[in-house]
Amino acid sequence: MHTLIHLLDNNKVWSNAINASDPEFFRKLAEQQHPEYLWIGCSDSRVPANQITGLAPGEIFVHRNVANIVAETDFNVLTVIQYAVDVLKVRHIIICGHYGCGGVQAALENFRHGMIDNWLAGIRSLSRLHRKELDALPPDAAVDRLCELNVLAQARHVARTTILEDAWERGQLISIHSWIYRLETGIITPLAPCMQKPLHFSTIDGRPPADDFPDSH
Numbered sequence: 001m002h003t004l005i006h007l008l009d010n011n012k013v014w015s016n017a018i019n020a021s022d023p024e025f026f027r028k029l030a031e032q033q034h035p036e037y038l039w040i041g042c043s044d045s046r047v048p049a050n051q052i053t054g055l056a057p058g059e060i061f062v063h064r065n066v067a068n069i070v071a072e073t074d075f076n077v078l079t080v081i082q083y084a085v086d087v088l089k090v091r092h093i094i095i096c097g098h099y100g101c102g103g104v105q106a107a108l109e110n111f112r113h114g115m116i117d118n119w120l121a122g123i124r125s126l127s128r129l130h131r132k133e134l135d136a137l138p139p140d141a142a143v144d145r146l147c148e149l150n151v152l153a154q155a156r157h158v159a160r161t162t163i164l165e166d167a168w169e170r171g172q173l174i175s176i177h178s179w180i181y182r183l184e185t186g187i188i189t190p191l192a193p194c195m196q197k198p199l200h201f202s203t204i205d206g207r208p209p210a211d212d213f214p215d216s217h
Contacts, residue, residue, distance in 0.1 A: 030133055035061045038084040040077065040154070041096045042068045042103070047181055049096070052188065061088060064121060067150065068095060070157040083161045091173060093158055096188065097151040098181040099144045107155030108134075108143060148191055151178050155192075159199050168198055 018025050037060045039049040041183040049055070049062045063080040070077050084090045095103075106113050107123035118126075127146055134142045158164060162166060167174055175194040182189070 010212050018062075029058045029132055033061070033070055033088070034056050034083075035059055035088060036091045037061065038081065038088075038090045038093045039063070039096060040068055040070060040080075040093065040158070043065065044098060044101070044102055046183055047096070047098050052181060052186065061090060066116065067105075067107070067123060068097045068154055069119065069122065069150075069151055070095070070154045070161075071122060072157065072161075078161065078163070081158065081161060085163050085167050085172070089172070092177060092194075093164075094177045094179055095151050095155045095158065096179040096181055097147050098183060099147055100140075101143070101147050101150075102184060104150055105143045105149045108146060124152060126153055129210065148180055151191055155195065156199060159195050165198050166197075210211075 015026075016080055017018055035058065037053075037055070039053075039060050039062045041047055041062070041064050043064045043066050049060055049064075050057065053060065061080070061084050062190055063077055065074075065077065070081075072078075081093070103116070104123060106116060107120040108127055123146070126149055129144070130149055134146060137145060147154070155176050158176050164174065164176070173196075175196050177194045179188050179192040181187070
């Protein structure tokens, strides 16, 4: 029977190291969490929010799913956003994708992958909107460009939730950031200026108006 004893041993080593450097750390952490940041990222195991931003436990509230999607019908992510905004009073919401994302690549492929195809439907629609640009790129570059476009689209989805619109209307200071992470370097790159106010409605073809997001290229 596999008991994962090595993980439990690692946990003890980590806990002991934290206690040695700050004996009050876990007591203070258990009393209340006061993160300034909500991170919405990909489930990919190589993109851990705390580690790549250098933040300690309790400093960042995290939601992760395949391809860092914010779907208007996903009550999981909407509940996380509402709790972060209305209860935790976060100041920053970070949408962070990563280059070479397997979910984004699957959305570009012309064959079925199973149930995940339903989850990736929005990215497939996004790829069709940008088909001319993506078709002009080599396959790997097209995936990476769609990764960028997906981050920008998901950030717009967050901005257009009633949660953010209501928060901004009552004067709450919240910024939405569009970031992308490169696995090969460990570096995060912002894709656009942060958003701090409600956006205009999309144009009739579903693309954002020019003043929603300056082009990152």
